[in-house]
Amino acid sequence: MQLAILTDIHGNREAFEAVLDDVAQRGIGGIVLLGDIVGYGPDPEWCCDRAERLVAEGALCVRGNHDNAAAGAAESMGGLARRAMDWTIPRLSAGQKRFLAGLPMTAATGETLFVHASANGPKDWNYVTSDLKAVGSFRATTARVIFCGHVHVPLLVSRDLSGTVREQGFRAGFPFPLLRSRRWLAVVGAVGQPRDGLPQAGYALYNTDSSELTFRRVPYDNGTTAARIRAAGLPEELALRLMRGE
Amino acid sequence: MKRPYKGLEIDGFTLGEQLHAGGFATIWEATNPKYRTPLVMKVPTILDGDDGPTIVGFEVEQMIMPRLTGPHVPRVMGTGDFDVMPYIVTEKIRGGSMLTTFRKAPLPLSDLLEIAARLVDAVADVHRQGVIHLDLKPENFLQRPTGEMVLIDYGLSRHDRLPDLLAEEFRIPMGTYPYIAPEQYLRARNDPRSDLFALGAMIYELAVGRPPFGVPQRLKGVRRRLWRDPVPPRALRPELPEWLQEIVLRALEVDPLRRYQTAAQLAFDLAHPQQVKLTRRATKLKQDGWLQVFDRWREVRRIRQFQAPDSVASQMASVPIICVAVDTAPEHEELAQVLHAAVKRMLVIEPDARVACVNVIKTARIGLDQMTDDRGNNLHVLRLVQLKHWATAIDLPEERLTYSVLEGPDPGQAILDYAAQNHVSHIMMGARGHSTARRYLGSVSAQVVAEAHCSVTVIRQTEKRPGPAQAPGEGMATSGREAAGEVAA
Structure with missing residues (x-):
C-alpha cells in the first residue's frame, strides 16, 4: 500500500491543498499526518477542519507541539511561534480544540511508527536533526521504520545490522529502498513551512509493500499565503520565510 | 538465521543441488511452481558475528538487481530478508561463464x-x-x-x-x-x-x-x-x-x-x-x-x-553519438544543406558529440540488385564519396566523424537498426516534404520518429505556408498580405 505522509502543515491552506491534490493523482492507499496542523499560518481553522475530515475518512494523525499549545497546553515556544500561537488560539472553535487535544502522541501500522518529534519521549518534542540525534528513537521503539516531522528539513537515517546509525543521502523525487536488513528513520519535510532552502511544499510517499520511500516537493502559490499572513497581521518574517523556504 | 541446504523450502522456492561455493556466497539450483524457467538462488555466506563487507555487498546487490531489466541482466524472481535468510533468486542462465x-x-x-x-x-x-x-x-x-x-x-x-x-x-x-x-x-x-x-x-x-x-x-x-x-x-x-x-x-x-x-x-x-x-x-x-x-x-x-x-x-549525455541520415539524391540537395546547417548548430550544444553519417541504398525485396551504375562504378563507393563530400564542412576531427552506407529494402528500418546497434543517442534526418503519396505510403522520417528508441530531430525546409481548402479569394488575400509584408520588410 502506498502511504502519503504529511507533516507540519502549520495553517498553510494553499500548501495543504496543493499536496492533497498531488496525493489524489497518485493512487494512495492511506494518509498519515504527523502533526502541527496549526501555528504560524493564516488558516488554522480550515486546516484543522480538513485534517479532521481526513481522519474521519481513515487517515492517521498524531499530535504536534503547536497542536498541543493551540488546545490549551502550556508549551514553551520561541517568540515568533508564540506570537503566531496567541493569534491562532482565539480563532479555533471549541470543537477544533477538542479535535487537536484528542490526537494521539504516536500511531503505528505494522512495522512502522509515526510520531511528531523524536520517538524517545514524544512529549519532549526533541528535534531529529542528525544521525546522532536519531539514535534515541531507534532505542525507544522496535518499529523497523520511524517517520517523524517537527524539523521542517527532510532527513533519512539508517541503522544497520551491526547497530551503526548513519545518515543516508537521497534525491527528492526518486524512490529510495528502505532495505529490509536495516531500520530506518525518516524526517519528512514540512508541507506548510519548508526550511531547507526550497519553498515547495514537502511530503513523502511510502510504499509499504516494496518498502520504498520517495521524498516529494510540490509547488504551491506561496505568494497568496504570504499575502494572507500579512493581511492577518501576523509577523512579516513568517511571510518572508515561505518565499525563501527557510 | 536459516542456512541453505538441499531440500530447504523458503517463500515458495525449493532448493536443489549446490552449484557453486565461493568465498562470499553459495549458489543453489532452485524451483518454484510459479516459474517454469530454471532458477538459481544466491545466498551470502555470513560468518558469525560482524561480517560487514559480505552483508553490505549483499544489501547492495539486493537493492540494485531488481531495478535492472533487459537481456543483459538476470531476471530477479525474489529476494529474502536478513532476519530469516538473505537470498536473491534469479533465472538460471543456461550458457556458462566467460x-x-x-x-x-x-x-x-x-x-x-x-x-x-x-x-x-x-x-x-x-x-x-x-x-x-x-x-x-x-x-x-x-x-x-x-x-x-x-x-x-x-x-x-x-x-x-x-x-x-x-x-x-x-x-x-x-x-x-x-x-x-x-x-x-x-x-x-x-x-x-x-x-x-x-x-x-x-x-x-x-x-x-x-x-x-x-x-x-x-x-x-x-x-x-x-x-x-x-x-x-x-x-x-x-x-x-x-x-x-x-x-x-x-x-x-x-x-x-x-x-x-x-x-x-x-x-x-x-x-x-x-x-x-x-x-x-x-x-x-x-x-x-x-x-x-x-x-x-x-x-x-x-x-x-x-x-x-x-x-x-x-x-553518457556529455558524449552522445548522433546519427545523421543523409539523402544524397540530387533532388534533395537543398534539404541536405538545411540538414548540414542543423547538424552544425547541434554541435554547438553538444561539442563532444560523435557524428555518424549514414546513407541508405534501397534494395529490392526480391531479386538481385544491380550494385553498379551504368558505367560500372560501384554504387556503394559512390555513395560513400557523396557522404564524405556532404560532411566536409562539418568542422569535426576525423576520429569523431564516421561514414556508413547501409543497404536494405526498408530505409527507415535500416536507420533504426543502425541506431540500435550503435547505441546512438540522437538521430537527425530530413523530411522530404509533403506529397499525397508520402501521406498514404508513409514517410521514412515518420517511421523513424515513431519507432526509434532515442531522440529524433526531423529537419524540414521552411516552406511557403500551405493554404489548405481555402476559398480562392482568401488564398489570394493571404499571398497578397505576404507580398505586402515582403515589401515592407
Missing part, C-alpha cells in the same frame, strides 16, 4: 571481436540504466544461448540514484586485481569509465592470452598500473591489427579522461574498425622507456584522485 572462453585465449580475431562487442554491449546497457558494475571479470559474464552476455554479481556496484553503502563503510579499494582500474585503486567508486578500463583489460587478455598487468596477489601490485604501461598487444602477437591495439590501449589509459568516455563509444569503434583514428598507441611495439615511466611515477605519486563525472547519466 571463464572457459578466456582460458582458450588468445582467440582468433573474428571470435575475439564478436565476444568483445558482446561484452561491451552488456556494459553499455547496464550503464544506460545508471549502474557502474566495478567488478568486471570473465566470471561475471554469462552468455545466453542466444548470444547476449549477461552481467552478474552486483555486490560492488554503484547505482546513480541509490546510496553508495559501500563507500560509506569501507575505505579499501574493492575489485578484482587483474582488471581493476587505477582510479578504483585510489578508492573512487563513481566513474563509469572504470568499467571501460576493465573491458580493455579483458579484450587485451582475449587477444594475447594473458591479462595486461599480470595477476597481482597483493594491492601493491595493483598500484604499479598507475605508471607502468602494459606490453603492447602487437609485441606479443604481431598479426593483430593496429586499430585493435589502438582500441585496447586507449581503453587502458591511466587517466579516465584519455580513455573512451562511454561504452557506446568503445562499441562504436569495435563496429567501425576501419575508421578508428590511429595514434602512437597503435604502432608502438615496446613498453614506454624508463625515463617516461619514471616521469609518470613522479606525477602519479601526488595524485589522490582523477576527476569523475557527476553521474553515469551525465557522462
Whole structure:
C-alpha cells in the first residue's frame, strides 16, 4: 500500500491543498499526518477542519507541539511561534480544540511508527536533526521504520545490522529502498513551512509493500499565503520565510 | 538465521543441488511452481558475528538487481530478508561463464571481436540504466544461448540514484586485481569509465592470452598500473591489427579522461574498425622507456584522485553519438544543406558529440540488385564519396566523424537498426516534404520518429505556408498580405 505522509502543515491552506491534490493523482492507499496542523499560518481553522475530515475518512494523525499549545497546553515556544500561537488560539472553535487535544502522541501500522518529534519521549518534542540525534528513537521503539516531522528539513537515517546509525543521502523525487536488513528513520519535510532552502511544499510517499520511500516537493502559490499572513497581521518574517523556504 | 541446504523450502522456492561455493556466497539450483524457467538462488555466506563487507555487498546487490531489466541482466524472481535468510533468486542462465572462453585465449580475431562487442554491449546497457558494475571479470559474464552476455554479481556496484553503502563503510579499494582500474585503486567508486578500463583489460587478455598487468596477489601490485604501461598487444602477437591495439590501449589509459568516455563509444569503434583514428598507441611495439615511466611515477605519486563525472547519466549525455541520415539524391540537395546547417548548430550544444553519417541504398525485396551504375562504378563507393563530400564542412576531427552506407529494402528500418546497434543517442534526418503519396505510403522520417528508441530531430525546409481548402479569394488575400509584408520588410 502506498502511504502519503504529511507533516507540519502549520495553517498553510494553499500548501495543504496543493499536496492533497498531488496525493489524489497518485493512487494512495492511506494518509498519515504527523502533526502541527496549526501555528504560524493564516488558516488554522480550515486546516484543522480538513485534517479532521481526513481522519474521519481513515487517515492517521498524531499530535504536534503547536497542536498541543493551540488546545490549551502550556508549551514553551520561541517568540515568533508564540506570537503566531496567541493569534491562532482565539480563532479555533471549541470543537477544533477538542479535535487537536484528542490526537494521539504516536500511531503505528505494522512495522512502522509515526510520531511528531523524536520517538524517545514524544512529549519532549526533541528535534531529529542528525544521525546522532536519531539514535534515541531507534532505542525507544522496535518499529523497523520511524517517520517523524517537527524539523521542517527532510532527513533519512539508517541503522544497520551491526547497530551503526548513519545518515543516508537521497534525491527528492526518486524512490529510495528502505532495505529490509536495516531500520530506518525518516524526517519528512514540512508541507506548510519548508526550511531547507526550497519553498515547495514537502511530503513523502511510502510504499509499504516494496518498502520504498520517495521524498516529494510540490509547488504551491506561496505568494497568496504570504499575502494572507500579512493581511492577518501576523509577523512579516513568517511571510518572508515561505518565499525563501527557510 | 536459516542456512541453505538441499531440500530447504523458503517463500515458495525449493532448493536443489549446490552449484557453486565461493568465498562470499553459495549458489543453489532452485524451483518454484510459479516459474517454469530454471532458477538459481544466491545466498551470502555470513560468518558469525560482524561480517560487514559480505552483508553490505549483499544489501547492495539486493537493492540494485531488481531495478535492472533487459537481456543483459538476470531476471530477479525474489529476494529474502536478513532476519530469516538473505537470498536473491534469479533465472538460471543456461550458457556458462566467460571463464572457459578466456582460458582458450588468445582467440582468433573474428571470435575475439564478436565476444568483445558482446561484452561491451552488456556494459553499455547496464550503464544506460545508471549502474557502474566495478567488478568486471570473465566470471561475471554469462552468455545466453542466444548470444547476449549477461552481467552478474552486483555486490560492488554503484547505482546513480541509490546510496553508495559501500563507500560509506569501507575505505579499501574493492575489485578484482587483474582488471581493476587505477582510479578504483585510489578508492573512487563513481566513474563509469572504470568499467571501460576493465573491458580493455579483458579484450587485451582475449587477444594475447594473458591479462595486461599480470595477476597481482597483493594491492601493491595493483598500484604499479598507475605508471607502468602494459606490453603492447602487437609485441606479443604481431598479426593483430593496429586499430585493435589502438582500441585496447586507449581503453587502458591511466587517466579516465584519455580513455573512451562511454561504452557506446568503445562499441562504436569495435563496429567501425576501419575508421578508428590511429595514434602512437597503435604502432608502438615496446613498453614506454624508463625515463617516461619514471616521469609518470613522479606525477602519479601526488595524485589522490582523477576527476569523475557527476553521474553515469551525465557522462553518457556529455558524449552522445548522433546519427545523421543523409539523402544524397540530387533532388534533395537543398534539404541536405538545411540538414548540414542543423547538424552544425547541434554541435554547438553538444561539442563532444560523435557524428555518424549514414546513407541508405534501397534494395529490392526480391531479386538481385544491380550494385553498379551504368558505367560500372560501384554504387556503394559512390555513395560513400557523396557522404564524405556532404560532411566536409562539418568542422569535426576525423576520429569523431564516421561514414556508413547501409543497404536494405526498408530505409527507415535500416536507420533504426543502425541506431540500435550503435547505441546512438540522437538521430537527425530530413523530411522530404509533403506529397499525397508520402501521406498514404508513409514517410521514412515518420517511421523513424515513431519507432526509434532515442531522440529524433526531423529537419524540414521552411516552406511557403500551405493554404489548405481555402476559398480562392482568401488564398489570394493571404499571398497578397505576404507580398505586402515582403515589401515592407
